[in-house]
Amino acid sequence: MATTVPTERAPLGERELIVLMALLMSLQAFGIDAMLPALGQMAEEMNAGGNDRQLVIASYFLGSGIGAFFPGAFADRFGRRPILALGIAAYVSFSLACALVTNYDLLLAMRLAQGLCCAGLSVVPAAIVRDKVGGDRMARLMSLIMMIFLLVPLMAPAIGQGIMYIAGWRAIFGAMAVMGVVVGTWAWLRLPETLQDENRQKIDPLTIMKNMGTALFNRSAIGYVVGSALVFGSLFGFLNSSQQLISETFGMGDYFAFIFGGAVVGMVLANFTNSRIVERFGARRVSHTALLMFIVISCVQLWSASAQPQSIAEFIVLMSLSMAMLGFIGANFSSIAMQPFFHIAGAASSSQTAVRMTTGAVLGAFIGNLYDGTSVPLATSMLGCALLALAIVLFSERGKLFRRVNS
Numbered sequence: 001m002a003t004t005v006p007t008e009r010a011p012l013g014e015r016e017l018i019v020l021m022a023l024l025m026s027l028q029a030f031g032i033d034a035m036l037p038a039l040g041q042m043a044e045e046m047n048a049g050g051n052d053r054q055l056v057i058a059s060y061f062l063g064s065g066i067g068a069f070f071p072g073a074f075a076d077r078f079g080r081r082p083i084l085a086l087g088i089a090a091y092v093s094f095s096l097a098c099a100l101v102t103n104y105d106l107l108l109a110m111r112l113a114q115g116l117c118c119a120g121l122s123v124v125p126a127a128i129v130r131d132k133v134g135g136d137r138m139a140r141l142m143s144l145i146m147m148i149f150l151l152v153p154l155m156a157p158a159i160g161q162g163i164m165y166i167a168g169w170r171a172i173f174g175a176m177a178v179m180g181v182v183v184g185t186w187a188w189l190r191l192p193e194t195l196q197d198e199n200r201q202k203i204d205p206l207t208i209m210k211n212m213g214t215a216l217f218n219r220s221a222i223g224y225v226v227g228s229a230l231v232f233g234s235l236f237g238f239l240n241s242s243q244q245l246i247s248e249t250f251g252m253g254d255y256f257a258f259i260f261g262g263a264v265v266g267m268v269l270a271n272f273t274n275s276r277i278v279e280r281f282g283a284r285r286v287s288h289t290a291l292l293m294f295i296v297i298s299c300v301q302l303w304s305a306s307a308q309p310q311s312i313a314e315f316i317v318l319m320s321l322s323m324a325m326l327g328f329i330g331a332n333f334s335s336i337a338m339q340p341f342f343h344i345a346g347a348a349s350s351s352q353t354a355v356r357m358t359t360g361a362v363l364g365a366f367i368g369n370l371y372d373g374t375s376v377p378l379a380t381s382m383l384g385c386a387l388l389a390l391a392i393v394l395f396s397e398r399g400k401l402f403r404r405v406n407s
Helices: 014-033 036-045 050-067 071-078 080-100 104-117 120-132 135-149 151-167 170-190 205-217 219-249 253-281 283-306 312-338 342-369 376-396
Strands: none
Touching (some): 014 080, 014 120, 014 135, 036 050, 036 151, 036 219, 036 253, 050 104, 050 342, 071 080, 071 120, 071 205, 071 342, 120 135, 120 312, 120 342, 135 151, 135 253, 135 312, 151 170, 151 253, 205 219, 205 342, 219 283, 219 342, 219 376, 253 283, 283 312, 342 376
């Protein structure tokens, strides 16, 4: 009788790596965007009025930003897989806890804690990619990851709205838990450890602070960390106030998911395009051009918002164009900022993600709270953030944009 010899598990290919990293990151996005259609219902049930409904989103952003300071150092010591496993476990546990709470303040506390404890889901994927590749190729892979990742916020509001209509808003948190279990199981079964033994760092406060400080205060990186925090802070402002803008300002609440998806689709297409062109033209040239275009579009958005009444068509077209520019900015800025730090990729990703998320969360909450029934505060904030981002990028580049730096 012939005996069968067990075969080794096939190694993780580039395509599977891209999809898996995107889905790990998308757990965070689903935890934010699926909530958006339900904010009004949640606020009404728990007696949270006015702009306070935005805190369900802002608290999660803030927790993710603060929490991102920690997982990178541990990922540099113990490896990428254990930190991902802990993050997914926290994501599932807190999702189930949020589904059961009946007090709004407790819900906000749970969301803050969830963001804190699963911040590794935002930090570790970038470190894994940096373990494998660098330079413009990393920018290409990150663009492909972001393209798949952005399909989640594109679909999440519609999914959340459907779940809410069928089973109520609490079931959205149940869906988050299920998604966490599915993606976590795939990662545990297929993802190998990518941290090389020679790059393992000691868990020493001074070493950690030194590595994180190096990743933050390197002149060539700081402009791209702070610059992306500023422009994405304006995006977070849109996320925080989108339910009120679409439902109250434009009176299109029943079509929220489709309108929100229409705004996000520009970012998806931009990341696909970026993946095709970035190795040819370079991450700096592409992202600098996009930042300048973002400024121009923000000026048009401000003019359109000020010329009342602004139509929903104008708003969505301009927001989609703005998000498209963010699609060219995000992956490229992140890759440029990570480029010098192969040997401390975890600490670099941790500190840089923390600054981006914390700054973006605070800015987003501030911008969202400025909502006054029009889109003028959002448009003004987008323009201001973009101009400040340009200034700090010029500092990093010593006043010269569009350079091509060899990897």
